[in-house]
Amino acid sequence: MTEITTSRAERPAKDAVKDESMLKQKAMMAGHYDRLTSATERGEKVCATFVPGNLNELIMCFDFANNLPEVNAIQNGLRKKSGRYVMESEKLGHSEDVCTYVKSDIGMMAMGNLAPNGKPLPSPDVLLLSYTGCFTFMKWFELLREQYQCETIMLHTPYEGDGWVTENMRNYMVKQLKEEVIPKLERVSGVKFDIDRLRENLKRSAVAEDDLVYVLQSAKNKPSPIDAYFGGIYYIGPIFGAFRGTDDAIDYYRTLRAEVQDRLDNGRGPVTPEGDMGEEKYRLVTEGPPNYTSFRDFWKMFYDEGAVVVASSYTKVGGVYDFGFRHDPERPLESLAEYCLGVYTNRSLPQRVDMLVDYVNEYEADGLLINSIKSCNSFSAGQLLIMREVEKRTGKPAAFVESDLVDPRYFSAANIKNRMESYFQMVDQKRAGVKGAAA
Numbered sequence: 001m002t003e004i005t006t007s008r009a010e011r012p013a014k015d016a017v018k019d020e021s022m023l024k025q026k027a028m029m030a031g032h033y034d035r036l037t038s039a040t041e042r043g044e045k046v047c048a049t050f051v052p053g054n055l056n057e058l059i060m061c062f063d064f065a066n067n068l069p070e071v072n073a074i075q076n077g078l079r080k081k082s083g084r085y086v087m088e089s090e091k092l093g094h095s096e097d098v099c100t101y102v103k104s105d106i107g108m109m110a111m112g113n114l115a116p117n118g119k120p121l122p123s124p125d126v127l128l129l130s131y132t133g134c135f136t137f138m139k140w141f142e143l144l145r146e147q148y149q150c151e152t153i154m155l156h157t158p159y160e161g162d163g164w165v166t167e168n169m170r171n172y173m174v175k176q177l178k179e180e181v182i183p184k185l186e187r188v189s190g191v192k193f194d195i196d197r198l199r200e201n202l203k204r205s206a207v208a209e210d211d212l213v214y215v216l217q218s219a220k221n222k223p224s225p226i227d228a229y230f231g232g233i234y235y236i237g238p239i240f241g242a243f244r245g246t247d248d249a250i251d252y253y254r255t256l257r258a259e260v261q262d263r264l265d266n267g268r269g270p271v272t273p274e275g276d277m278g279e280e281k282y283r284l285v286t287e288g289p290p291n292y293t294s295f296r297d298f299w300k301m302f303y304d305e306g307a308v309v310v311a312s313s314y315t316k317v318g319g320v321y322d323f324g325f326r327h328d329p330e331r332p333l334e335s336l337a338e339y340c341l342g343v344y345t346n347r348s349l350p351q352r353v354d355m356l357v358d359y360v361n362e363y364e365a366d367g368l369l370i371n372s373i374k375s376c377n378s379f380s381a382g383q384l385l386i387m388r389e390v391e392k393r394t395g396k397p398a399a400f401v402e403s404d405l406v407d408p409r410y411f412s413a414a415n416i417k418n419r420m421e422s423y424f425q426m427v428d429q430k431r432a433g434v435k436g437a438a439a
């Protein structure tokens, strides 16, 4: 674990020494992109698929390398390359309101389709869309299909409109897996499906999922040893991406859990890009994706004020594990279906409200902060209603800031900082009011 002896205010902004889990993840991501960009010369087939509802364990059964377009967009956002890709895409006719993950992807393809390692990404052999609630995914894949003209498979996940999963919904998905998805993946890959191989992959997923949940729930402690939004985005990387079901993921989450345990044992708060956070003054729950092009500036607005995010909905977008779901090797196809049905983007508005209310109460948060993303309708629709409901049911203050995913034009640091400062004042007043009433 990193030893930091000076206070944050005394240090110039710079990269903190990295924990073992961070180095491990960096090496895993580099390996992932090396595998992808050399797939064609090694004769490996490529499957493009999305994060929410991704069937990584199944894809691995057919020896595909897995390319996730949102992960590419996020990498380009963090590396500050997405801005020109978004503009390129607008030049090609895509409207300002289109999800900027899509525009970053389309712009990247138009400008050489380079992976973060600087090498060209391969054309996919198959597009596998597990449709889990966001309509944009469907339109995005239509664009990719037009571009690549390859086999396209759609797994339709029924929306959890009533707030629960019925037997029919599960059976409908298993039927699609058996009759559509698996036969097509067999045909494109030339590899025969082996259900025991799938079971082994699912077994590994469940081990990593247990450790991830331990890490996320460690934020119930005071001080929280993790930041469950900004830090949480790193923690979900391997399991939401191309590593669920691998030994690498088991290793990563075991290492991460040990580091978090060590922080807990020593009463230490989260790691930030500038070292340990220092005193925990505010505990927040967040709703909505972050901004990736100004990720560090946004995070700094929190940790400079001693605000730690103890739970977030965004870290559930590729799977909700903290209410008990695990991939189950004894019920392989049913379990893949239930995973897709339960991801955050497939949940109804009342379910989202229940989840956030639960988080505010269970994690003893001071309130809810919503980052409303201009170009993400899937998250942003209904957020004002979510805000009012959570306030009403928890009695804790909520606030709203606005930015975008990977479009740097929609991050106004001064505006966001102002709103955050007013929000922290609101929390202080609320606390003073509670204390006054108790006296």
Ligand code: SF4
Binding pocket: 099, 100, 101, 102, 134, 135, 136, 137, 345, 375, 376, 377, 378, 379, 405
């Ligand atoms: S959920 Fe939001 S960010 Fe993701 S594809 Fe849909 S619109 Fe884009």
